[in-house]
Amino acid sequence: DVKVTQSSRYLVKRTGEKVFLECVQDMDHENMFWYRQDPGLGLRLIYFSYDVKMKEKGDIPEGYSVSREKKERFSLILESASTNQTSMYLCASSFLSGHLIAKNIQYFGAGTRLSVL
Amino acid sequence: SQKIEQNSEALNIQEGKTATLTCNYTNYSPAYLQWYRQDPGRGPVFLLLIRENEKEKRKERLKVTFDTTLKQSLFHITASQPADSATYLCAYTGTASKLTFGTGTRLQVTL
Incomplete structure (x- = not known):
């Protein structure tokens, strides 16, 4: 079974702190994604990566950065956390587009609920 | 731009009945549509x-x-x-392996 593991289920941080959210997948997937999910707004893509050291902005990248030094690991960084970044953060992975079997099916981690006070 | 819409109202149905959830999209037909289940927290x-x-x-x-x-x-x-109670999301494949998700419909199945 595919496993996507996020380092923390719950996190409480102070405004202005630097925050790292870690995600590891064990399926050798090329693509990895970071979303945030807020009530009424659904899943919104922050950043994604289709290869090591590659990254692409999603729909709401402001205030975030990412790092992908190894294929299995994708980190989301909040350089200076703010209260409006309180949210549920979800990491996902998938095979590269065009993979005949995968058809871009995404596998999600359990999520990290981040509260910024 | 392409939009995907799901009924934001929760759907309440009785156990044993058939639940039907709707996903509408605008503009062009996506090559694939996917459905996901999400439990609280x-x-x-993928379903x-x-x-x-x-x-x-x-x-x-x-x-x-x-239905295109x-x-x-x-x-x-x-x-x-009752175990089917969850939020169900539809999604379509956009560019570069990205998925665009609807906001989901919450299903509540009661005894």
């Missing part, structure tokens, strides 16, 4: 995928249809059970 889990040229796909008690004329996909759960 958890990440979405079914249907291609543009498929009318219907089944998996156990689940059935998905794709109506620009709509329907997701059915037959003989629904």
Whole structure:
């Protein structure tokens, strides 16, 4: 079974702190994604990566950065956390587009609920 | 730009009945539509995928249809059970492996 593991289920941080959210997948997937999910707004893509050291902005990248030094690991960084970044953060992975079997099916981690006070 | 819309109102049905959830999209027909289930406080889990040229796909008690004329996909759960209570998300594949998700419809199955 595919496993996507996020380092923390719950996190409480102070405004202005630097925050790292870690995600590891064990399926050798090329693509990895970071979303945030807020009530009424659904899943919104922050950043994604289709290869090591590659990254692409999603729909709401402001205030975030990412790092992908190894294929299995994708980190989301909040350089200076703010209260409006309180949210549920979800990491996902998938095979590269065009993979005949995968058809871009995404596998999600359990999520990290981040509260910024 | 392409939008995907799901009914934001929760759907309440009685155990044993068939639940039907709707996913509408604007503009062009996506090559694939996917359906996911999400339980509270958890990440979405993939359920079914249907291609543009498929009318219907089944998996156990689940059935998905794709009507390109109506620009709509329907997701059915037959003989629904309280354990089916969750939020169901539809998604389409955009560019570069990205998925665009609807906001989801919460299903509540009562005894």
